[in-house]
Amino acid sequence: MREIICILCPRGCELTVRDEHSEPDVTGHGCRKGREFALKEIESPTRVLCTTVKTAFPEVPVLPVRVSAEIPKEKIYELMELIDSHTVRSPLSCGDVVIPDILGLGVDLIATSSIIKSII
Numbered sequence: 437m438r439e440i441i442c443i444l445c446p447r448g449c450e451l452t453v454r455d456e457h458s459e460p461d462v463t464g465h466g467c468r469k470g471r472e473f474a475l476k477e478i479e480s481p482t483r484v485l486c487t488t489v490k491t492a493f494p495e496v497p498v499l500p501v502r503v504s505a506e507i508p509k510e511k512i513y514e515l516m517e518l519i520d521s522h523t524v525r526s527p528l529s530c531g532d533v534v535i536p537d538i539l540g541l542g543v544d545l546i547a548t549s550s551i552i553k554s555i556i
């Protein structure tokens with residue numbers, strides 16, 4: 437049995453997954469999405485990572501970024517190490533690729549702001 441907090445909406449339902457049988461049983465969900473979240477969470481949890489990356493521009497020391505699609509949860513620390521070692525050196529716009537194909541996952545790290553272009 438596993439207990440999981442659903443993170444899909446502010447209600448934060450407390451889900452219980454019993455997987456002693458072939459078909460896992462989910463309880464505690466306030467809607468259909470919660471059941472789907474619980475089943476995915478026990479099989480292969482994924483997350484969308486939003487963070488910042490440092491830049492070479494003193495006026496804009498960090499740039500907001502996010503992954504272009506969900507990534508495996510267990511890859512987040514490895515990805516944060518990659519992001520920590522990266523420096524943006526060109527004036528990217530919102531939606532531009534910062535790091536392509538991160539960790540070989542087929543997902544890009546993309547800028548979520550054009551702040552460098554608007555200031556530099």
Ligand code: SF4
Nearest residue numbers: 442445448449466470
């Ligand atoms: S189960 Fe549904 S209602 Fe409950 S937190 Fe998840 S998304 Fe929100």
